[in-house]
Amino acid sequence: MAELRTRYNELLGIPNEIKDPDLYQLLGLSRGGSLDGLDAAYRESMSTLQRIRSPKHKSFIEFLKGELRTAKATLGDPRKRAEYDARLLAERRSRVEIVLDVVLADGFLTPVEEARVVDMAAQSGLLPDEAQLVIEEQLERRGARRVEQRVAHP
Secondary structure (H helix, E strand, O other): OOOOOOHHHHHHOOOOOOOOOOHHHHHOOOOOOOOOOHHHHHHHHHHHHHOOOOHHHHHHHHHHHHHHHHHHHHHOOHHHHHHHHHHHHHHHHHHHHHHHHHHOOOOEEOHHHHHHHHHHHHHHOOOHHHHHHHHHHHHHHHOOEEOOOOOOOO
């Protein structure tokens, strides 16, 4: 059975696992990297959308064009980019903190649990060093500690 594609995937080639792309993902740019290719990525994405003639996507294409214009304006302005990055980071951190609420409820973090949290954080869009920082902060805040394996209670 063929995998269902999101409209973002179908129209812009954004990976299917990204259901709600951020401005960087819309343009195919890395959040932690250089934005030297911002203008080229914008032109390429707009060109891709302009070549699509299917009436079934017309309103979504107009929506995407607006999102691409917003992405270019936001990421191209250092002040707006810094504000956007701060909002995005706070949003993504909160998702990881919610997961850590459950994982650290018993005061321990195993290597397997930590790997799963880091993987989930990456899927949420956090960079690896950001994920580790959240984990360290939450361990300290909760007085939790890393252990090799779960401690059995009698």
